[in-house]
Amino acid sequence: xxxxxxxxxxxxxxxxxxxxxxxxxxxxxxxxxxxxxxxxxxxxxxxxxxxxxxxxxxxxxxxxxxxxxxxxxxxxxxxxxxxxxxxxxxxxxxxxxxxxxxxxxxxxxxxxxxxxx
Amino acid sequence: xxxxxxxxxxxxxxxxxxxxxxxxxxxxxxxxxxxxxxxxxxxxxxxxxxxxxxxxxxxxxxxxxxxxxxxxxxxxxxxxxxxxxxxxxxxxxxxxxxxxxxxxxxxxxxxxxx
Numbered sequence: 001x002x003x004x005x006x007x008x009x010x011x012x013x014x015x016x017x018x019x020x021x022x023x024x025x026x027x028x029x030x031x032x033x034x035x036x037x038x039x040x041x042x043x044x045x046x047x048x049x050x051x052x053x054x055x056x057x058x059x060x061x062x063x064x065x066x067x068x069x070x071x072x073x074x075x076x077x078x079x080x081x082x083x084x085x086x087x088x089x090x091x092x093x094x095x096x097x098x099x100x101x102x103x104x105x106x107x108x109x110x111x112x113x114x115x116x117x
Numbered sequence: 118x119x120x121x122x123x124x125x126x127x128x129x130x131x132x133x134x135x136x137x138x139x140x141x142x143x144x145x146x147x148x149x150x151x152x153x154x155x156x157x158x159x160x161x162x163x164x165x166x167x168x169x170x171x172x173x174x175x176x177x178x179x180x181x182x183x184x185x186x187x188x189x190x191x192x193x194x195x196x197x198x199x200x201x202x203x204x205x206x207x208x209x210x211x212x213x214x215x216x217x218x219x220x221x222x223x224x225x226x227x228x229x230x231x
Contacts, residue, residue, distance in 0.1 A: 004160075031217050033219075040223060041223060042206065042221045042222055042223035042224050043161075043206070043221040045218070045219075048218070050217075090160055090161070092161075094217050094219075095217075104210075104217055105151065105163045105166060106151075106153075106161070106163070106208075106219055108160035108161045108162065109160050110158075110159060110160045111159075111160050
């Protein structure tokens with residue numbers, strides 16, 4: 001029972017390099033999210049998606065791009081990494097409950113620790 | 118807008134002590150409320166939730182009651198164990214047309230000593 005899987009789990013980049021974080025979920029969830037976690041700041045939403053082919057900006061989207069070409073995958077890209085993007089990144093997924101108040105919980109991956117030198 | 122404020126840590130308790138972690142929220146609609154727990158080196162996992170006013174969520178000895186009149190969702194446990202050492206996050210879910218958005222507090226680190 002994989003749930004939400006993130007790759008890679010660790011990565012070190014130099015300033016200006018690019019990379020992509022991959023998130024895959026096997027629960028057929030409609031909604032997917034990318035968060036970053038920094039000390040003293042909790043989790044902040046970067047981008048999210050409410051379905052295949054859709055994406056939307058969250059609280060801190062600058063410097064990141066995302067794509068949701070397949071329902072089960074949500075990619076987070078850094079085109080030109082900066083030291084301020086050193087963080088732990090979490091992917092999550094959830095489900096709507098049509099016709100009811102939305103109460104679907106978030107399911108998280110184990111996180112990807114990114115260091116930008 | 119929506120936001121969550123939770124008590125800052127770190128919190129250090131002796132085993133079998135009583136735990137309270139305060140959480141208050143601001144919401145424009147009728148949110149669902151959650152407590153998530155993060156153990157060292159892991160992702161967040163749901164601890165408990167409540168979907169409407171006066172609901173009580175409970176799990177693993179932890180409890181929290183959705184108080185609309187005080188806009189609070191405080192986490193309590195009567196007797197903590199060393200294995201409860203973790204970071205606890207309060208969160209709310211907004212029933213929004215743009216998606217099931219979640220808003221998190223900054224987290225409270227709990228250390229339980231034998």
